[in-house]
Amino acid sequence: MPQGVVEIGKSLDATHTLFKKPRRSNSGQTVFFEKPVHILAGGSVVANREGEGPVGNFFDNVIADHDKEKNFEHAEIRMLKESILHAVQKSGLLLSDIDMLLSGDLLNQITTSNYVARDLGLPYIGLYSACSTMSQALAIGGCFLNAGYFDHVACATVSHFATAERQYRHPLEYGAQRPPYAQWTVTGAGCTVLARDVKATTGSGVRLTSATFGKVVDMGITDVANMGAAMAPAALDTLLALLDDTGYRPEEFDLILTGDLGKLGSDVLRELAAEQGYALGQNYTDCGTLIYDNTQKCYQGGSGAGCSASVFNSYILDRMQEGYYKRVAFLATGALMSPQSCYQGESIPCISHAVVVER
Amino acid sequence: MPQGVVEIGKSLDATHTLFKKPRRSNSGQTVFFEKPVHILAGGSVVANREGEGPVGNFFDNVIADHDKEKNFEHAEIRMLKESILHAVQKSGLLLSDIDMLLSGDLLNQITTSNYVARDLGLPYIGLYSACSTMSQALAIGGCFLNAGYFDHVACATVSHFATAERQYRHPLEYGAQRPPYAQWTVTGAGCTVLARDVKATTGSGVRLTSATFGKVVDMGITDVANMGAAMAPAALDTLLALLDDTGYRPEEFDLILTGDLGKLGSDVLRELAAEQGYALGQNYTDCGTLIYDNTQKCYQGGSGAGCSASVFNSYILDRMQEGYYKRVAFLATGALMSPQSCYQGESIPCISHAVVVER
Numbered sequence: 001m002p003q004g005v006v007e008i009g010k011s012l013d014a015t016h017t018l019f020k021k022p023r024r025s026n027s028g029q030t031v032f033f034e035k036p037v038h039i040l041a042g043g044s045v046v047a048n049r050e051g052e053g054p055v056g057n058f059f060d061n062v063i064a065d066h067d068k069e070k071n072f073e074h075a076e077i078r079m080l081k082e083s084i085l086h087a088v089q090k091s092g093l094l095l096s097d098i099d100m101l102l103s104g105d106l107l108n109q110i111t112t113s114n115y116v117a118r119d120l121g122l123p124y125i126g127l128y129s130a131c132s133t134m135s136q137a138l139a140i141g142g143c144f145l146n147a148g149y150f151d152h153v154a155c156a157t158v159s160h161f162a163t164a165e166r167q168y169r170h171p172l173e174y175g176a177q178r179p180p181y182a183q184w185t186v187t188g189a190g191c192t193v194l195a196r197d198v199k200a201t202t203g204s205g206v207r208l209t210s211a212t213f214g215k216v217v218d219m220g221i222t223d224v225a226n227m228g229a230a231m232a233p234a235a236l237d238t239l240l241a242l243l244d245d246t247g248y249r250p251e252e253f254d255l256i257l258t259g260d261l262g263k264l265g266s267d268v269l270r271e272l273a274a275e276q277g278y279a280l281g282q283n284y285t286d287c288g289t290l291i292y293d294n295t296q297k298c299y300q301g302g303s304g305a306g307c308s309a310s311v312f313n314s315y316i317l318d319r320m321q322e323g324y325y326k327r328v329a330f331l332a333t334g335a336l337m338s339p340q341s342c343y344q345g346e347s348i349p350c351i352s353h354a355v356v357v358e359r
Numbered sequence: 360m361p362q363g364v365v366e367i368g369k370s371l372d373a374t375h376t377l378f379k380k381p382r383r384s385n386s387g388q389t390v391f392f393e394k395p396v397h398i399l400a401g402g403s404v405v406a407n408r409e410g411e412g413p414v415g416n417f418f419d420n421v422i423a424d425h426d427k428e429k430n431f432e433h434a435e436i437r438m439l440k441e442s443i444l445h446a447v448q449k450s451g452l453l454l455s456d457i458d459m460l461l462s463g464d465l466l467n468q469i470t471t472s473n474y475v476a477r478d479l480g481l482p483y484i485g486l487y488s489a490c491s492t493m494s495q496a497l498a499i500g501g502c503f504l505n506a507g508y509f510d511h512v513a514c515a516t517v518s519h520f521a522t523a524e525r526q527y528r529h530p531l532e533y534g535a536q537r538p539p540y541a542q543w544t545v546t547g548a549g550c551t552v553l554a555r556d557v558k559a560t561t562g563s564g565v566r567l568t569s570a571t572f573g574k575v576v577d578m579g580i581t582d583v584a585n586m587g588a589a590m591a592p593a594a595l596d597t598l599l600a601l602l603d604d605t606g607y608r609p610e611e612f613d614l615i616l617t618g619d620l621g622k623l624g625s626d627v628l629r630e631l632a633a634e635q636g637y638a639l640g641q642n643y644t645d646c647g648t649l650i651y652d653n654t655q656k657c658y659q660g661g662s663g664a665g666c667s668a669s670v671f672n673s674y675i676l677d678r679m680q681e682g683y684y685k686r687v688a689f690l691a692t693g694a695l696m697s698p699q700s701c702y703q704g705e706s707i708p709c710i711s712h713a714v715v716v717e718r
Contacts, residue, residue, distance in 0.1 A: 028458050028482070028509070029482045031508045071703060073699070073700065073703060074703075099387050100572065104487065107697065107699070108467040108468070108697045108698075108699060109467070109487065109489065109695060109696065109697040109700075110487045110695075111695070111696065111697045111699070111700045111705075114575060114695035114696075114708045114710075115700070115705065115708060117574070117575040117708070117710075118575035118576075118577050118708040121574060121575075122574065123387070123388045123572040123573065123574050124572070124573070124574060124575055124710065125486075125488075125495065125499065125572060126486065126487045126488045126495075126695070126710075127484075127485065127486060127487065128463065128468065128469045128485040128486065128487040129484075129485045130468065136484065136485075140484065140499070143502070143503060143506065143508060144502060146506070147502065147505070147506035149390045149502060149506075150387070167699075213459065213482040213483070213484060214482065214483070215476070215480060215481065215482050215483060216473060216476040216477035216480075216483055217477075218477050336468060336469075336470070336473035336485070337468065337470065337473075338466065338467045338468040338470045339467075340432070340466070340467060340470070340526075341432065341468075341470045341474070344430060344432060344433075346470075346474065349473045349474060349476070349477040351473075351476075351483065351485075
């Protein structure tokens with residue numbers, strides 16, 4: 001009888017490999033973490049504008065845009081590095097306890113992450129997922145720890161207003177005007193330290209319980225100032241997969257948190273979700289709308305990989321630790337175009353990766 | 360008694376969680392795949408120059424640099440897409456059987472991979488690891504399948520001479536001269552389809568047995584034409600971790616294959632390895648030296664993410680399937696700088712990720 005074929009009438013042993021297949025999701029996009037993936041701590045470093053915003057008191061450090069550094073790129077490197085060190089320190093670990101750094105950023109060739117990985121001397125996986133890097137890193141890190149490959153993984157990302165503007169749009173010196181539907185790239189970094197195991201006395205009490213990997217969604221938008229509208233359909237696509245796979249209804253989350261859709265993009269997501277029969281209520285918000293207030297003249301709100309990274313690793317984790325939020329769906333959202341692809345007439349491909357975080 | 364503490368004198372049950380920790384490596388960088396990670400098939404598409412080289416007959420398809428496409432970037436997109444479709448087809452699968460695409464490339468914001476992920480409609484993780492993308496993708500894909508998260512994963516990358524030259528160095532129209540130690544970016548793509556399970560009658564008989572994640576190594580080289588020398592120390596660093604973790608001696612591999620060090624970089628690696636007491640013999644070679652011959656005027660040989668990707672997924676996998684190579688260490692190598700970071704005086708950070716492939 002060929003291997004793997006079960007004789008009819010013969011009962012299967014419960015340890016048979018057929019039963020060992022991990023729980024699979026309907027969409028195939030979700031991985032369930034049946035073994036604990038603990039969040040030990042989050043670290044966050046931002047610049048002055050973010051520090052003056054509504055959640056400014058929750059960040060670990062607020063520094064000037066180019067404080068003591070010779071250029072904006074070096075300031076970005078410093079912010080990412082400091083956010084990682086804050087997270088490691090708050091975890092009660094040493095840097096040498098970190099087995100793997102998962103990081104990416106918005107700059108060409110993710111040089112910020114590369115130089116930080118060099119300076120910290122950690123095994124390193126470079127990621128590119130634009131502004132959805134934070135949840136992509138958490139999703140991969142969760143997969144690694146759930147499988148027991150490592151003990152501690154650091155997931156991090158960063159963005160910087162000045163480096164992003166001159167790379168993606170115009171050097172600041174041009175003084176180019178922005179349309180009212182634009183967003184403001186956050187100058188900030190965030191890092192989460194994940195652990196496979198946790199001593200009873202340490203840890204934030206917060207765990208990752210599943211990860212949903214997104215697909216690229218492109219509705220044909222070509223205006224690079226209109227990121228929120230471009231990314232909303234990608235957020236919807238991943239949210240629908242997450243709800244279908246986990247079986248949760250939207251109201252069963254204390255918070256559904258998208259990355260950086262901004263005010264306009266959030267409204268678009270609400271409308272798109274309503275069309276699918278899901279009314280997103282008061283428990284839905286967006287990091288881009290949380291980080292600045294209306295007096296700060298940031299148009300539709302924050303964007304950039306550092307937006308969701310800094311908000312998640314400060315305000316959100318703090319609120320979860322104190323028990324205010326018990327179950328959060330975190331969907332960072334990314335627009336994956338380059339200036340070159342836009343000049344060539346391509347539209348903006350977008351993606352959103354999601355993790356469910358529970359206390 | 361606190362949880363997890365074992366009473367002295369009391370024997371532990373073999374199923375106790377203490378015994379369930381997966382095998383760990385000395386360096387902490389290696390993950391051992393104790394459950395099978397099968398290579399179902401490789402796909403490869405290159406341009407004319409690569410097709411005319413020594414391993415030209417092994418590629419699935421040879422097309423012109425910009426055959427039927429309106430620009431080089433679109434040709435690159437087409438090559439990556441075709442290499443994935445070749446690999447899926449040779450695996451005996453449908454595209455809908457692929458649960459996850461792991462891909463990256465050399466272009467800013469890895470747009471080639473993003474547009475391919477959009478067009479194929481697969482769940483997608485974007486990676487950036489320059490020319491070490493192929494082994495980074497295989498390493499992550501192996502980790503996912505060993506843990507049973509997915510059934511089939513496609514790992515892919517691409518590079519294109521014309522798109523890389525104009526982004527990293529000079530537009531071709533300038534006719535800039537190259538120093539003799541330069542390499543030639545390969546126009547080509549490669550994809551490997553990995554599977555968690557395999558029917559007895561299918562599959563190449565080739566498996567991934569471990570993955571070693573690299574650290575960033577930067578020896579201070581700032582000349583972007585001298586990639587081979589910059590990357591050789593990173594290849595050494597990962598090779599030493601791999602040998603230490605797996606316990607293999609270099610001569611126990613039928614082939615140790617680096618990504619794209621080229622002739623000069625390979626010589627540097629041989630010297631550096633000798634200093635560490637490892638004489639790399641006839642079983643060491645480099646994809647950059649395999650892909651072109653001396654008559655093709657490609658200086659030190661091939662480079663680019665597509666170099667190791669196309670060679671590994673054609674010649675190497677074919678040779679493994681026919682049993683000529685039984686155990687191969689594949690270490691793709693990447694230089695992680697950007698033109699901007701080089702203009703700012705930064706040196707070139709490099710990385711190498713490794714996988715062990717066995718028949």
